[in-house]
Amino acid sequence: xxxxxxxxxxxxxxxxxxxxxxxxxxxxxxxxxxxxxxxxxxxxxxxxxxxxxxxxxxxxxxxxxxxxxxxxxxxxxxxxxxxxxxxxxxxxxxxxxxxxxxxxxxxxxxxxxxxxxxxxxxxxxxxxxxxxxxxxxxxxxxxxxxxxxxxxxxxxxxxxxxxxxxxxxxxxxxxxxxxxxxxxxxxxxxxxxxxxxxxxxxxxxxxxxxxxxxxxxxxxxxxxxxxxxxxxxxxxxxxxxxxxxxxxxxxxxxxxxxxxxxxxxxxxxxxxxxxxxxxxxxxxxxxxxxxxxxxxxxxxxxxxxxxxxxxxxxxxxxxxxxxxxxxxxxxxxxxxxxxxxxxxxxxxxxxxxxxxxxxxxxxxxxxxxxxxxxxxxxxxxxxxxxxxxxxxxxxxxxxxxxxxxxxxxxxxxxxxxxxxxxxxxxxxxxxxxxxxxxxxxxxxxxxxxxxxxxxxxxxxxxxxxxxxxxxxxxxxxxxxxxxxxxxxxxxxxxxxxxxxxxxxxxxxxxxxxxxxxxxxxxxxxxxxxxxxxxxxxxxxxxxxxxxxxxxxxxxxxxxxxxxxxxxxxxxxxxxxxxxxxxxxxxxxxxxxxxxxxxxxxxxxxxxxxxxxxxxxxxxxxxxxxxxxxxxxxx
Amino acid sequence: xxxxxxxxxxxxxxxxxxxxxxxxxxxxxxxxxxxxxxxxxxxxxxxxxxxxxxxxxxxxxxxxxxxxxxxxxxxxxxxxxxxxxxxxxxxxxxxxxxxx
Numbered sequence: 001x002x003x004x005x006x007x008x009x010x011x012x013x014x015x016x017x018x019x020x021x022x023x024x025x026x027x028x029x030x031x032x033x034x035x036x037x038x039x040x041x042x043x044x045x046x047x048x049x050x051x052x053x054x055x056x057x058x059x060x061x062x063x064x065x066x067x068x069x070x071x072x073x074x075x076x077x078x079x080x081x082x083x084x085x086x087x088x089x090x091x092x093x094x095x096x097x098x099x100x101x102x103x104x105x106x107x108x109x110x111x112x113x114x115x116x117x118x119x120x121x122x123x124x125x126x127x128x129x130x131x132x133x134x135x136x137x138x139x140x141x142x143x144x145x146x147x148x149x150x151x152x153x154x155x156x157x158x159x160x161x162x163x164x165x166x167x168x169x170x171x172x173x174x175x176x177x178x179x180x181x182x183x184x185x186x187x188x189x190x191x192x193x194x195x196x197x198x199x200x201x202x203x204x205x206x207x208x209x210x211x212x213x214x215x216x217x218x219x220x221x222x223x224x225x226x227x228x229x230x231x232x233x234x235x236x237x238x239x240x241x242x243x244x245x246x247x248x249x250x251x252x253x254x255x256x257x258x259x260x261x262x263x264x265x266x267x268x269x270x271x272x273x274x275x276x277x278x279x280x281x282x283x284x285x286x287x288x289x290x291x292x293x294x295x296x297x298x299x300x301x302x303x304x305x306x307x308x309x310x311x312x313x314x315x316x317x318x319x320x321x322x323x324x325x326x327x328x329x330x331x332x333x334x335x336x337x338x339x340x341x342x343x344x345x346x347x348x349x350x351x352x353x354x355x356x357x358x359x360x361x362x363x364x365x366x367x368x369x370x371x372x373x374x375x376x377x378x379x380x381x382x383x384x385x386x387x388x389x390x391x392x393x394x395x396x397x398x399x400x401x402x403x404x405x406x407x408x409x410x411x412x413x414x415x416x417x418x419x420x421x422x423x424x425x426x427x428x429x430x431x432x433x434x435x436x437x438x439x440x441x442x443x444x445x446x447x448x449x450x451x452x453x454x455x456x457x458x459x460x461x462x463x464x465x466x467x468x469x470x471x472x473x474x475x476x477x478x479x480x481x482x483x484x485x486x487x488x489x490x491x492x493x494x495x496x497x498x499x500x501x502x503x504x505x506x507x508x509x510x511x512x513x514x515x516x517x518x519x520x521x522x523x524x525x526x527x528x529x530x531x532x533x534x535x536x537x538x539x540x541x542x543x544x545x546x547x548x549x550x551x552x553x554x555x556x557x558x559x560x561x562x563x564x565x566x567x568x569x570x571x572x573x574x575x576x577x578x579x580x581x582x583x584x585x586x587x588x589x590x591x592x593x594x595x596x597x598x599x600x601x602x603x604x605x606x607x608x609x610x611x612x613x614x615x616x617x618x619x620x621x622x623x624x625x626x627x628x629x630x631x632x633x634x
Numbered sequence: 635x636x637x638x639x640x641x642x643x644x645x646x647x648x649x650x651x652x653x654x655x656x657x658x659x660x661x662x663x664x665x666x667x668x669x670x671x672x673x674x675x676x677x678x679x680x681x682x683x684x685x686x687x688x689x690x691x692x693x694x695x696x697x698x699x700x701x702x703x704x705x706x707x708x709x710x711x712x713x714x715x716x717x718x719x720x721x722x723x724x725x726x727x728x729x730x731x732x733x734x
Contacts, residue, residue: 613726618646 004055005064008081011048011091012132014041015125023122031114035106038121042102042128046095053088057492061085063202069141077199082138086496089335089489090135090267093342094260098128100462104350105251107458108357120160124255127153131260135267140189140199143268147185147232150261151178157256158248170247177241181231185268188224191217205274205499215279222275222282229265233319236293240560243312250353253308254346257315263338266322270496273331277500286327287411291418294320296559298425302432306363307352310433314389315345317426321404324419330407331497332490336477337404339489340396343473344388347466351382354455354463355437365436367445372438374452377460379438381467386434388470390427391525396474398522403479406517420521427525431532439536479514637664651714651724658710662703666696 018041022034029037055062061084069079083091102124109120130149137143152175159171192199195217196209203209213221229235234242242262246253256262269276269286276282297316304310318341325334356363358375372379388395391402401423409416454460477489494501637660644657673692718724 614646621642621646 004052004062005066007048008052008062008064008083008136009066011045011052011095012129012136014045014048015129015132017041019122019125019129022118022125026115026118026122029114029118031110031112031117032106034114034118034121035102038125039099039102039106041125042095042099045128045132046092046099049088049091049095052083053092056083056085056088060495063138065138074197075193077139077141079142080138080200081136082201083136084496085492086267086270086335087135089339089493090263091132093263093339094128094131094135097342097346097466098131098255098260100465101251101255101346101350104254104353104459104462105249107456108251108353109249120157120249123153123156123160124252127157127255127260131264134264138201140192140201140204144182144185144189147228147264148182150232150264151175151182154178154245154256154261157252158245160248160252164247167247170241170244173244174241177238178231180238181228184224184227184231188221188228191221191224201271205272210274210278218275219279219281222272222279223285225268225272225275226282226286229268229323230289231265232268233262233265233323234293234316235265235319235323236289236296239293239297239316240563242316243309246306246308246312250308250349250356253312254349254353257312257345257349262315262319263322263342266319266326266334266338269323269326270331270335273329273497273500274503276326277329277503283327283329286323287415290320290323290327291415291422292320293317294324294422295418295425298422298429301429302425305365307355307365307368307433307437308349308363310365310429311345311348311352314348314426314429317422318345318389321401321419321422324408324415325404328408328411328415329500330404331500332477332493333400333403333407335493336489337400340388340400340470340473343466343469344385344395344397347381347385347463347470348389350459350463350466351378351385354378354459355382357455357459358452365433367443368437371442371452375438375454377454377463381463382434382438384467384470386430390430390529391423391521392427392529393518393522394474396470396472399474399477399479402518402521403477405521406479406514409513409517416517420524423521424524424528427528428532431529432536435533435536439533479518635664635668637661637667649725651717651726654726655707655710655714659703659707662699666699669693669696669699 018038021037022029026034052062061082063080063082065078065080067079068076070077102121105120105124109117112120127150130146130153132146134143134146134150137146155171155175157171158174159168161167162171189199192204195213196204198204198209210218231238231241242257245256248256276286294317297313297320301310301313301317304313318337322334322337322341325331325337355368355371355375355378358371358378359368362368384395388397391398393399405416405419405423408419641657641659641661641664644660645654648654648657669692673690714724
């Protein structure tokens with residue numbers, strides 16, 4: 001057991017070591033060496049995670065306590081790790097997809113100088129470390145370290161090309177947005193501590209703890225935690241950082257959007273599932289927010305021309321799906337979608353990276369087209385990813401999306417209807433992207449055309465692996481209706497969500513209804529796909545006319561402008577007011593005033609120091625007499 | 635008290651350093667006198683009987699004061715001598731350069 005304990009410690013610590021080596025040695029390490037170290041530590045974590053996964057599968061959850069982290073009065077927070085089925089799934093996804101992205105980065109970033117290259121890998125490792133710490137922690141305090149860590153790393157990585165001021169401000173935006181969410185998370189943790197006196201996951205979700213919390217406590221805590229999740233997982237109203245996060249290198253986008261950061265919010269809620277099940281009001285809030293996010297982001301994605309922007313908004317929209325699942329209590333479905341999404345979204349980003357690489361940095365889809373024959377591997381893998389995300393059976397996205405949709409149908413058919421509409425939009429914009437990029441005629445410059453090339457092996461290999469996972473990833477969660485007892489993921493995760501399941505009571509939808517739901521969503525997706533395919537395969541620049549609504553969509557519903565007007569500008573004028581009036585006149589006035597009063601008084605008092613010894617003695621004698629009088633008569 | 639007051643006033647109003655110095659000595663000796671007198675007066679009180687050293691404490695103090703005063707006289711006179719050598723004066727009011 002102690003062996004296991006040590007191994008578990010190594011899961012997050014290995015990437016940390018990698019971070020230190022590549023970070024400290026950035027001036028001496030060669031490119032291939034730092035790339036190798038960066039990837040190998042993550043691979044080692046993956047191997048250990050897999051061992052832990054097997055262990056959990058055989059003999060249940062593992063709890064490993066290392067030392068007392070915080071020990072004040074009657075608050076004791078241990079530094080401990082906890083691996084249950086939920087954590088082990090996340091560990092595998094993070095390290096697995098993370099490893100592939102590391103390998104891919106070796107090829108993608110080869111033009112950087114060796115110092116920047118090492119810096120890049122050290123940030124990447126730090127990111128993986130933070131994320132692993134986040135999911136492996138057994139209490140909110142340790143989790144918060146990871147939670148802040150991913151926020152920091154996203155800032156570092158988005159602003160990686162920090163010489164471009166636009167990119168650094170995108171990094172800052174991500175950081176500030178995340179801080180707003182962190183604030184909610186922190187308040188929730190304080191609330192938990194004040195009510196229960198502990199933050200340990202193994203204690204706060206037990207029946208005794210739940211008995212100590214009133215209904216309003218639970219609603220408040222869950223809402224605050226959800227605020228944290230909206231920032232990390234890019235939900236309304238805090239999603240705007242994510243599309244801007246495209247400023248970072250493409251593999252970073254893949255890492256942030258697919259495997260790690262954005263799933264942190266989903267993990268947080270899945271981890272606290274008992275509370276959420278007990279707080280119907282919060283669930284209602286999440287449902288509204290998630291549906292709104294999903295449709296808004298999907299509609300924006302319809303009109304974007306930057307290949308990465310489309311993917312970014314599609315991520316936001318898919319996260320909306322995950323939160324929809326959480327809001328209806330389908331926690332397994334949410335985790336399932338996190339997993340499949342990690343595969344196909346990482347694949348999409350890496351594929352897009354490969355396209356951008358081939359196009360020499362061009363990201364605008366208007367200048368692409370006809371890449372099908374030139375980038376064979378990229379084309380095939382991207383096609384698979386598009387099919388998977390659009391929910392075409394039998395690829396992975398179909399199963400997870402269908403599970404979410406059928407769960408929401410049980411809650412309310414309206415949620416289901418909106419969900420299917422979202423799926424339609426998803427299929428449409430994904431195939432718009434596919435058709436504009438790979439079909440039709442090449443629209444770029446002849447120079448770009450001459451330089452078109454398939455990416456090196458270190459880039460195509462991860463693509464192939466991820467494509468494979470995108471195809472088969474869904475088979476671990478085949479719904480009961482098709483094959484009974486085949487939902488392995490559900491069975492595996494069942495212990496984690498058992499308390500919630502007990503609270504919610506049995507829920508099943510008849511198999512016939514489920515068949516119909518599946519058929520409808522599949523048909524809708526295929527129809528949208530065909531329409532988009534036909535419409536955009538013959539795309540030429542300028543033949544896409546914008547209606548009034550289209551302009552609104554192209555400008556992202558003017559959300560950024562709205563925030564600028566409503567929040568940023570008033571804040572700026574308040575700050576100006578504080579600076580000019582309160583700070584300069586008020587505070588500085590007081591400080592300088594005190595200083596000049598003292599100076600003036602001492603300048604006057606100086607003349608007492610006359611140099612006449614007699615004077616001094618006289619004062620001394622008078623003082624003594626005064627003391628004497630006080631002593632004797634007062 | 636009278637002797638002490640004379641000493642204080644002397645320090646305050648005289649300008650000759652040697653006179654000032656003598657006045658200081660006067661104050662010290664007035665205190666000595668006071669200590670001895672009180673010691674004799676209280677020697678028969680019940681408190682003094684309870685503690686064997688009580689009666690002689692003040693007189694021991696006087697000896698100490700006399701020793702310290704002797705030491706102080708040497709230093710003080712040396713200072714005055716040096717003062718006279720440098721300024722050809724023993725007027726204390728002349729030494730008023732150490733001021734604001």
